[in-house]
Amino acid sequence: MRLALFGATGRAGGAVLRHAEASGYRVHALARSAGRLDGASPSVAVAVGDVRDLAAAERVVEGADAVISAIGGTGPVNPAVLEHGTACIIAAMNRHGLRRLIVVQGFHLPFPGDRRNVGRPAMAALLRAWNRHLSADTYRMADVLAGSELDWTLIRMPRLKPGPPGDNYRVGRLALGPWSTVTTGQVAHFTLSCLEAGDFVCDAPMIADGGHAGRKETALAEGGVTHGNPAHGTPHQ
Numbered sequence: 001m002r003l004a005l006f007g008a009t010g011r012a013g014g015a016v017l018r019h020a021e022a023s024g025y026r027v028h029a030l031a032r033s034a035g036r037l038d039g040a041s042p043s044v045a046v047a048v049g050d051v052r053d054l055a056a057a058e059r060v061v062e063g064a065d066a067v068i069s070a071i072g073g074t075g076p077v078n079p080a081v082l083e084h085g086t087a088c089i090i091a092a093m094n095r096h097g098l099r100r101l102i103v104v105q106g107f108h109l110p111f112p113g114d115r116r117n118v119g120r121p122a123m124a125a126l127l128r129a130w131n132r133h134l135s136a137d138t139y140r141m142a143d144v145l146a147g148s149e150l151d152w153t154l155i156r157m158p159r160l161k162p163g164p165p166g167d168n169y170r171v172g173r174l175a176l177g178p179w180s181t182v183t184t185g186q187v188a189h190f191t192l193s194c195l196e197a198g199d200f201v202c203d204a205p206m207i208a209d210g211g212h213a214g215r216k217e218t219a220l221a222e223g224g225v226t227h228g229n230p231a232h233g234t235p236h237q
């Protein structure tokens with residue numbers, strides 16, 4: 001399978017890149033500067049550009065079977081990376097007839113069927129206080145994603161720690177908070193598992209460490225969220 005990857009020089013995206021390389025994928029990655037992915041294997045092709053440039057996004061998705069985005073870094077000097085970058089990725093995918101897009105983002109984003117807990121709004125408030133540009137951009141990105149006609153999945157994660165790929169994580173409608181963590185390797189493992197299984201289409205699963213991937217702490221039944229049904233709701237309530 002050939003994967004188009006955005007955010008490959010970042011924490012989550014870098015882990016996805018390494019796991020994809022080790023799993024035999026061919027990867028076409030976007031990097032903002034030449035040389036940032038020089039250590040990658042021959043199975044990785046690198047295009048240089050900005051994700052908000054449609055032509056650059058098209059160069060990366062052309063010929064791919066699926067797309068993963070772990071972009072971030074929104075700020076005054078790098079505005080609307082998530083909203084405009086995701087819009088460009090979607091437009092590029094539409095032009096090239098691709099359907100499968102997985103986006104990695106924070107669990108502060110609400111989604112229909114979420115459990116009520118103090119942790120998610122607390123995290124949302126902390127993120128807003130830390131970087132209001134990034135915070136606002138994440139909600140706008142979620143709206144752009146949900147408004148697409150693609151087979152999208154929004155993976156919602158807590159604070160990242162370094163760690164190797166493995167399946168000892170929990171997935172579903174979790175009661176997470178600022179105290180929650182997940183490793184980069186766990187996110188990479190879940191991202192590629194989602195892709196390979198075709199799971200969580202038009203859904204926004206949370207992931208956190210502890211437990212086992214097979215044990216889905218899910219409210220899919222409780223929350224009325226249906227896999228594979230593009231009409232079930234938007235991430236941004």
Ligand SMILES: NC(=O)c1ccc[n+]([C@@H]2O[C@H](COP(=O)([O-])OP(=O)(O)OC[C@H]3O[C@@H](n4cnc5c(N)ncnc54)[C@H](OP(=O)(O)O)[C@@H]3O)[C@@H](O)[C@H]2O)c1
Pocket residue numbers: 006007008009010011012013030031032033049050051052070071072073074078081085104105106107134157158159160161
């Ligand atoms: N880290 C966490 O604990 C955590 C927790 C929850 C959610 N999140 C969110 O999840 C996403 C992934 O997190 P992360 O920690 O892996 O992010 P990260 O390490 O900051 O990586 C962000 C990636 O986006 C790329 N990027 C930034 N601006 C770009 C642009 N204009 N064009 C193309 N690429 C661009 C960066 O490239 P460069 O290397 O060139 O900058 C990098 O590859 C982010 O949106 C983050 O806000 C992070």
